[in-house]
Amino acid sequence: MYRLNISGQKVLSTSNSSPFSSITCGPSGRAIAEAIDPDLLNAVQAHLNMERQAHASYFAAAIWFAERELRGFSRFFRDESNSEHVHAAKFAEYIIARGQSVVLQVVEAPLQSWASPADVMATAFQMEVDVTASLQQLYSMAERVNDTRTTVFLDPIVEMQTQSEHEFAHLLGRVKFADNQAAALLLIDNELDQGNNKPASLQG
Ligand SMILES: [Fe+2]
Numbered sequence: 001m002y003r004l005n006i007s008g009q010k011v012l013s014t015s016n017s018s019p020f021s022s023i024t025c026g027p028s029g030r031a032i033a034e035a036i037d038p039d040l041l042n043a044v045q046a047h048l049n050m051e052r053q054a055h056a057s058y059f060a061a062a063i064w065f066a067e068r069e070l071r072g073f074s075r076f077f078r079d080e081s082n083s084e085h086v087h088a089a090k091f092a093e094y095i096i097a098r099g100q101s102v103v104l105q106v107v108e109a110p111l112q113s114w115a116s117p118a119d120v121m122a123t124a125f126q127m128e129v130d131v132t133a134s135l136q137q138l139y140s141m142a143e144r145v146n147d148t149r150t151t152v153f154l155d156p157i158v159e160m161q162t163q164s165e166h167e168f169a170h171l172l173g174r175v176k177f178a179d180n181q182a183a184a185l186l187l188i189d190n191e192l193d194q195g196n197n198k199p200a201s202l203q204g
Pocket residue numbers: 051054083084087131
């Protein structure tokens with residue numbers, strides 16, 4: 001029989017009546033409130049890595065635009081890249097909160113060559129769609145195993161992700177509309193330099 005000591009490590013309990021004796025601990029010795037389904041945990045770990053992959057991809061896009069003097073686009077992707085890192089951190093925190101250990105996987109070299117700004121935006125939009133699909137998969141897995149903690153954790157993330165898709169679709173549309181014309185791209189670049197990346201608002 002094990003219990004947690006003051007540093008959170010599993011130690012042999014000398015008394016069966018200790019309140020610690022009934023607490024299950026994770027691989028780092030952290031107390032677990034509710035065990036997480038192993039397949040769901042693996043999927044959460046894989047999703048965390050997908051966010052890190054998105055961080056790398058958007059950093060590559062920020063670099064691509066910086067090399068071409070489009071500083072507004074570069075700034076937009078720099079900020080997106082930073083947000084992806086924050087998303088990965090959220091998942092890491094969640095894994096820890098569930099008493100599990102975070103397993104960081106390999107981040108592949110991101111795509112770094114594109115023919116046009118529209119191609120970069122198309123790649124980015126597709127990445128957003130893929131991230132949403134992965135979140136939806138996590139959500140249904142969590143529902144299947146009645147893991148309410150995970151669905152509650154995912155709710156605001158799914159909402160943010162849907163908003164993000166909307167913004168990327170908007171920017172992709174504007175860049176396509178510019179049709180690779182320098183003057184039009186510079187206008188969009190200027191908007192992005194001022195942090196203006198939101199779709200039209202119809203709610204007044
Ligand atoms: Fe993300």
